[in-house]
Amino acid sequence: MSRCGRTVAHKRKDKPGPGAPVRLGPRISRRILAVWLPWWPSERLFRHRAETRTRPFVTVAENRGRLIVDAANPRAARAGLTPGMPLADARAVVPGVIVRPADPAADARALERLARWADRFTPRVMPDGADTLFLDIAGCTRLFGGEKALTASLRGALEGFGLTVRLALADTPGAAWALAHFGAADPAVAPAGAGASGLRDALAELPVAALRLSADVAEGLASFGLDRVHALSAIEPVELVRRFGTEPVRRLEQALGLADEPIQPLRPPPPRSAHRTFAEPISTTASIRAAVDGLLDDLCLAMSRSGEGARRLQLVCHRTDGDRRAITIGTSRPLRRKKPLLGLFAERLDQVEPGFGIDEIALAADMVETIDEIQTDWSGEAAGGRRAGDEEELANLLDRMGNRFGFGRIGRAEPHQSWLPERAARIRRPLSGRGGGAIWTAGPVAPVPHARLASPSAARPAPSAGWPRDRRRPLRLLSPPEPVEVVLAEGSGADARARPLHGADTVRLLAFRRRGRLHRIRAVEGPERLECEWWREDAPRRDYYVVEDEAGRRHWLYREGARDAGRTPRPDAGPRWRLHGVFA
Amino acid sequence: MSNVPKAKRRTAEALRRAIQGIEEAGSPGRPRLPLGVPEIDRALPGGGLRTGCIHEVTGDEAATGFCAALLARAGSGGAAAAPPAPAATSPPIVPGRGERGGALLWLARGNDLYAPGLVRYGIGAGRLLVVSGLRRQTDMLWAMEEALCCRAVAGVVAETGGIDPAAGRRLMLAAEGTGVLGLMLARDGGRRRGGVGVRGAVSRWRVTAVPGGHGAGGGPKTRWRVELLHCRGGRPAKWTVNPRTPP
Numbered sequence: 001m002s003r004c005g006r007t008v009a010h011k012r013k014d015k016p017g018p019g020a021p022v023r024l025g026p027r028i029s030r031r032i033l034a035v036w037l038p039w040w041p042s043e044r045l046f047r048h049r050a051e052t053r054t055r056p057f058v059t060v061a062e063n064r065g066r067l068i069v070d071a072a073n074p075r076a077a078r079a080g081l082t083p084g085m086p087l088a089d090a091r092a093v094v095p096g097v098i099v100r101p102a103d104p105a106a107d108a109r110a111l112e113r114l115a116r117w118a119d120r121f122t123p124r125v126m127p128d129g130a131d132t133l134f135l136d137i138a139g140c141t142r143l144f145g146g147e148k149a150l151t152a153s154l155r156g157a158l159e160g161f162g163l164t165v166r167l168a169l170a171d172t173p174g175a176a177w178a179l180a181h182f183g184a185a186d187p188a189v190a191p192a193g194a195g196a197s198g199l200r201d202a203l204a205e206l207p208v209a210a211l212r213l214s215a216d217v218a219e220g221l222a223s224f225g226l227d228r229v230h231a232l233s234a235i236e237p238v239e240l241v242r243r244f245g246t247e248p249v250r251r252l253e254q255a256l257g258l259a260d261e262p263i264q265p266l267r268p269p270p271p272r273s274a275h276r277t278f279a280e281p282i283s284t285t286a287s288i289r290a291a292v293d294g295l296l297d298d299l300c301l302a303m304s305r306s307g308e309g310a311r312r313l314q315l316v317c318h319r320t321d322g323d324r325r326a327i328t329i330g331t332s333r334p335l336r337r338k339k340p341l342l343g344l345f346a347e348r349l350d351q352v353e354p355g356f357g358i359d360e361i362a363l364a365a366d367m368v369e370t371i372d373e374i375q376t377d378w379s380g381e382a383a384g385g386r387r388a389g390d391e392e393e394l395a396n397l398l399d400r401m402g403n404r405f406g407f408g409r410i411g412r413a414e415p416h417q418s419w420l421p422e423r424a425a426r427i428r429r430p431l432s433g434r435g436g437g438a439i440w441t442a443g444p445v446a447p448v449p450h451a452r453l454a455s456p457s458a459a460r461p462a463p464s465a466g467w468p469r470d471r472r473r474p475l476r477l478l479s480p481p482e483p484v485e486v487v488l489a490e491g492s493g494a495d496a497r498a499r500p501l502h503g504a505d506t507v508r509l510l511a512f513r514r515r516g517r518l519h520r521i522r523a524v525e526g527p528e529r530l531e532c533e534w535w536r537e538d539a540p541r542r543d544y545y546v547v548e549d550e551a552g553r554r555h556w557l558y559r560e561g562a563r564d565a566g567r568t569p570r571p572d573a574g575p576r577w578r579l580h581g582v583f584a
Numbered sequence: 585m586s587n588v589p590k591a592k593r594r595t596a597e598a599l600r601r602a603i604q605g606i607e608e609a610g611s612p613g614r615p616r617l618p619l620g621v622p623e624i625d626r627a628l629p630g631g632g633l634r635t636g637c638i639h640e641v642t643g644d645e646a647a648t649g650f651c652a653a654l655l656a657r658a659g660s661g662g663a664a665a666a667p668p669a670p671a672a673t674s675p676p677i678v679p680g681r682g683e684r685g686g687a688l689l690w691l692a693r694g695n696d697l698y699a700p701g702l703v704r705y706g707i708g709a710g711r712l713l714v715v716s717g718l719r720r721q722t723d724m725l726w727a728m729e730e731a732l733c734c735r736a737v738a739g740v741v742a743e744t745g746g747i748d749p750a751a752g753r754r755l756m757l758a759a760e761g762t763g764v765l766g767l768m769l770a771r772d773g774g775r776r777r778g779g780v781g782v783r784g785a786v787s788r789w790r791v792t793a794v795p796g797g798h799g800a801g802g803g804p805k806t807r808w809r810v811e812l813l814h815c816r817g818g819r820p821a822k823w824t825v826n827p828r829t830p831p
C-alpha cells in the first residue's frame with residue numbers, strides 16, 4: 001500500500017467491573033446524549049393507536065391489594081392523575097380513563113429494542129433505568145453533520161414513533177441525565193470540554209433529584225435546605241458522607257466527571273477489528289482490494305495469536321462525502337486464512353461505490369470462534385483417513401455460494417421422524433449452530449441418532465438411520481400438493497386398478513385429470529396410509545397411491561378427508577384428491 | 585479380429601490411444617464411471633462415463649432419477665474404476681478424492697427435489713448438498729463452474745440446458761482440471777426429441793419413463809428408456825432398463 005496511513009489492530013479492553021471503577025489516565029473524551037422518554041410505559045403501549053393519545057390512559061400495578069396508578073399518559077397527567085394514586089381515586093377524577101396493567105419487564109424489553117434501533121447513530125448505546133437511553137456520540141457526529149443535526153434527526157425519528165422525548169447533551173452521563181430530566185431547555189446542552197467547573201455551572205440551579213439520588217436521600221437533603229445542586233457542591237464531601245452516606249458525593253462526582261461512570265453498550269464492540277485511514281482518498285477497486293488485503297493480514301495475525309477464527313466479517317468503507325458502504329460476509333466455520341477470506345470479499349468489492357473516494361476502511365470480525373486445530377501428517381492426511389484439504393476446499397466452495405446466493409439456499413436434507421412426507425426431511429443449513437458442523441464433511445455423514453419415542457422393547461426394530469427404503473417415495477415433491485380429479489368406477493376384484501378405498505368399497509381408479517389433461521391409469525399401488533403425529537391438531541390422514549399413466553409416468557396421489565369411524569369429519573368434508581409428487 | 589496380425593493390432597491400439605489422448609485434451613487416463621449395466625457400459629468407450637467432463641441428460645422425471653443414480657455412483661468412489669489403460673501410461677490419479685468419495689452437489693432450479701426419494705437411487709440420507717432456487721442461468725453457470733473447480737466434489741448436477749458454446753467450453757475446462765463428473769439435467773417433460781444441446785458435452789442422453797408392467801403387489805414397476813443420443817468415441821444406442829435399488 002503506497003498510500004496507507006496508519007493501521008490499528010486492537011482487542012477489546014476488558015470492561016471494568018461495576019464495583020471497581022477504573023480511573024484512566026488521560027481520559028478519552030466522551031459526549032453523552034441522554035434521551036429521556038417521560039411517558040415511555042404509556043406511549044410504548046399505545047403509540048400505534050391514535051385515539052389513546054387524545055384520551056386519558058393509565059397503567060396500574062397491584063400494591064398491597066390495591067390497584068395503584070403506575071404510569072399515565074400526558075392527557076391523564078393533565079387531568080391530575082399521577083403515579084401512586086389509587087385507581088379508585090383516578091376513576092373518580094376521570095371516569096372514562098383507559099386502564100391497562102403495568103408490565104415493567106415488557107417496558108424494559110421494549111426500551112432495549114429501542115436502544116438497539118438507536119445504534120444507527122452510535123454503536124455505544126445503553127439503556128438506563130426505566131425510561132432513559134444514553135448514547136455516546138463522540139466521534140459519530142461527523143456522519144450526521146454535527147451534534148445539532150444528529151440530535152434533531154434522533155428527535156425527529158423518535159417523535160415519528162409517537163414518543164415524547166427530552167434530550168440533553170453533556171460530557172458525562174450524570175450531567176446529561178440531569179439536564180434531560182430537569183433542564184430548562186430542550187435539548188439542554190452543556191458545552192463540550194467544559195470540565196468539572198463548567199458542568200458545575202450548568203447543573204447549579206437544578207434540584208438535587210437531578211443527581212439520580214434515591215428518594216429518601218433526596219428528602220433528607222431537602223430537609224436540611226440542600227435542594228439545589230450548587231448548595232450541595234458547596235459543602236465538604238466529608239460532611240456529606242458522614243450524614244448521608246456516599247451516595248450524594250458519588251453521584252455528584254459522576255455528574256461532574258470526577259468519578260468514572262462507564263457506559264456498557266448493548267452491542268459489545270467487535271472482538272477483532274482493524275482499520276486504515278488514508279491521507280488521500282482511494283477510489284479504484286484494485287486499491288480497495290489492496291487495503292482489504294492489508295487489513296486481513298492484521299486481522300488474521302491477531303486471530304492466530306488468540307487461536308480464533310472469524311465466522312462473520314464486516315467491511316465498512318467510509319466515503320469522503322460522509323456516506324458509508326458495508327459488505328458483510330459469513331463463513332460456515334471459523335476461518336482465519338487470508339486467501340479464502342479475501343476471495344469472499346473480492347467477489348463483492350465492485351458493489352462498493354467509492355463516489356468521490358474512500359478515506360477510511362474498517363474491517364471487523366463480528367463473530368469469532370475458537371478454531372480446533374487438526375493435526376495432519378506430512379501428506380496432509382488428517383486423522384480418520386480423510387484428507388483435511390478436501391473439507392477445507394468444500395467449505396470454501398460453499399462459503400462462496402452462500403455469500404452469493406444466501407446460506408439459506410444451501411442445505412443437506414436429513415431424516416426427521418415424521419410420517420408426513422413434507423416433514424420427513426429436515427434441511428440443515430450451514431450457518432445453523434456453532435462451528436458450522438458436519439454439513440461440510442466431504443464423505444458420507446455418520447448415521448443420525450434418532451430419538452426413541454416408544455419404549456425400547458426388543459420386538460421393535462431400531463429406528464433406521466435414514467428414510468424407509470421399502471416404501472416408494474417420489475423424486476420431486478409438489479408443494480403445495482396439486483388438486484386433481486380422479487375418475488373412479490365400481491370395483492371388481494380382477495382388475496389391477498381395483499383398490500380398497502377407506503370409507504368406501506373397493507373401486508377402480510380409472511384416470512385422473514391434472515391441469516385439464518386426462519391421464520389414464522394403467523397400474524396402481526396402495527393405499528399407504530400416512531398420518532401425522534396424533535398430538536397435532538387437525539392432523540391430516542391421507543391414503544397414498546402410486547399410479548402409472550399410459551405414458552409410463554408414475555405419480556403419487558393421495559386422498560384425504562374421507563369419513564372414518566371415530567373421527568369427526570372436517571367442515572369442508574368430502575374426500576379430496578391431490579397430486580403430491582412424481583416418480584422417476 | 586483374431587486373424588489380424590499382431591503388429592497391426594498393436595498399431596491400431598496405439599492409434600486409438602493417440603486419438604483418445606487428443607480427445608481428452610491433456611488429461612489422459614481419467615477414471616471411467618461404469619453405470620453398472622453391462623449392456624450400456626459396453627457401448628461406452630472405456631467401459632463407462634468419462635469423469636472430468638460434462639454430460640447432458642434430457643427427458644422427463646426419469647432423467648432426474650438417472651442423474652441421481654449416476655451421482656450416487658460417482659460419490660461411492662470405489663465404483664469409479666480406472667480405465668483399462670495400457671501399461672505404458674502412468675497409473676491414473678484421482679485427485680483430492682479419498683476412499684470415502686467426494687461431496688455430491690445438486691444445483692436445483694426450484695425447491696422440489698425430495699431427498700427421501702433419492703435413497704432409492706443410492707444417495708443416502710444427508711449425503712447430498714442441495715443449492716436450491718437457482719433460477720437465473722448466470723447463477724447456475726457460475727455455481728456449476730465453481731463446483732467443477734473444487735477437488736472435494738465427486739459429482740455435480742445442474743438443472744439447466746441450452747447453454748451457449750462459450751459457457752460449455754468454460755465448464756469443460758473447469759471439469760478437466762479436477763476430474764469432477766458434471767451432469768447437465770434438462771427436464772423437458774419428455775416432449776422434445778433430441779438433446780437440448782450443451783456444446784462440448786461428451787455424451788448426451790435422453791431418459792424417459794415407459795410403462796413398467798406390474799410388480800409383485802400389482803403396483804407399477806419403474807422402467808426407463810435410456811437413449812444415448814451422442815457419445816464421443818461411441819455410437820448412439822437405446823436400451824430399456826429396470827433401475828434397481830442399490831443394496
